[in-house]
Amino acid sequence: xxxxxxxxxxxxxxxxxxxxxxxxxDVDWSDILAPGERLxxxxxxxxGARTWQLVGHEPVWYAAFGAGIAIMWISxxxxxxxxxxxxxxxxxxxxxxxxxxxxxxxxxxxxxxxVLGSLDYAVTDRRxxxxxxGRDPLLxxxxxxxxxxxxxxxxxxxxxxxxxxxxQVGSALSGEAVQPLGWGLIHPGWPVLLGRLTVPVLFENIxxxxxxxxxxxxAARNAGP
Numbered sequence: 001x002x003x004x005x006x007x008x009x010x011x012x013x014x015x016x017x018x019x020x021x022x023x024x025x026d027v028d029w030s031d032i033l034a035p036g037e038r039l040x041x042x043x044x045x046x047x048g049a050r051t052w053q054l055v056g057h058e059p060v061w062y063a064a065f066g067a068g069i070a071i072m073w074i075s076x077x078x079x080x081x082x083x084x085x086x087x088x089x090x091x092x093x094x095x096x097x098x099x100x101x102x103x104x105x106x107x108x109x110x111x112x113x114x115v116l117g118s119l120d121y122a123v124t125d126r127r128x129x130x131x132x133x134g135r136d137p138l139l140x141x142x143x144x145x146x147x148x149x150x151x152x153x154x155x156x157x158x159x160x161x162x163x164x165x166x167x168q169v170g171s172a173l174s175g176e177a178v179q180p181l182g183w184g185l186i187h188p189g190w191p192v193l194l195g196r197l198t199v200p201v202l203f204e205n206i207x208x209x210x211x212x213x214x215x216x217x218x219a220a221r222n223a224g225p
Contacts, residue, residue, distance in 0.1 A: 027120045027131050032145060034126070041123040041215050045205035047164055048189065049117035051109050055205060056161055056189030058108065065101045072097065108188035115187040121203045123215050126150060126223055128169035130201055134179035144178035146170075146185070146201055150220035156213050159202060161189075165209035166202040169216065173198055 029039055048055040054062070072094045079087045118133040130146040148170030159166040178184055186199060193199055206212060 027122070027143065029122050029129075032129070033124065038125045039122060040125060040219055041212060042121065043203065043206050043212070044120045045116045046207050047116075047205045049113055051113050053113075054189070055112060055116070055163070057191060058112065058189050059162075061108065061188070062105055065105055069094075069098050069101055112187040112189050115185070116205065119185075119204070121206070123212070123219055125219055128201075128203070128216060130169075130178070130185065130203070132178040132185070137180055146172055146178050148201055150216065150223045152220050152223070154220060156216045156220070158209050158213055159200070161204065164205045164207060166204040166206070167209050167213050167216065168200045168202055170201040171198045172201050 027042070029042065033039065047053050076087050076090055076094070079085070079090050081087055120131040120133075122129040122131070127150055128148040130148075132144045132146070134142060134144055136142045154170075157168050159168055172185070184199075185201065186193065203209070203212060
């Protein structure tokens with residue numbers, strides 16, 4: 001099981017401006033590495049931090065929203081004008097539903113861009129690490145970490161996402177473990193995880209998932225039991 005912890009940062013303005021540009025700040029990994037721990041690889045999601053970069057199941061959701069909106073408005077001319085629920089009443093109801101769909105789509109897009117724009121990944125000779133930039137309950141900028149110890153028996157499966165792949169490096173009890181005021185590691189592009197007590201910890205949307213998996217397998221084998 002993964003462990004989560006956080007550290008502060010003194011470069012809040014720089015990190016925030018970089019996140020708003022769709023790219024998280026570079027992480028100084030040296031301040032969290034144990035004595036003698038060696039850094040093998042670092043990376044971050046290369047896709048999904050921009051609002052228009054749809055990932056995972058997002059296209060299906062937006063297509064469903066669009067189809068629902070279209071079906072509603074197409075039905076307006078066929079509603080009897082002299083009924084208790086006429087075309088005018090339908091237009092108000094359909095307008096409200098359309099607004100709800102649009103607002104929820106905006107929430108999904110902004111959440112996904114925020115989450116993927118705030119992640120950094122690292123592999124050392126002892127563990128896989130996910131860094132999440134966020135705020136603590138006092139609204140101070142913090143870096144939250146999920147640390148997944150490497151074990152030789154773990155296979156580090158490649159997860160088929162869209163449009164890029166991910167590598168699963170562990171699991172966590174809660175998607176909120178790395179960001180008290182945010183959405184954890186989960187974003188709307190993920191499959192539905194309702195009822196799950198644990199969620200996968202992923203190196204998500206990296207272009208070289210196979211090569212990163214090889215690094216993880218080698219590091220885990222050398223780390224021993």
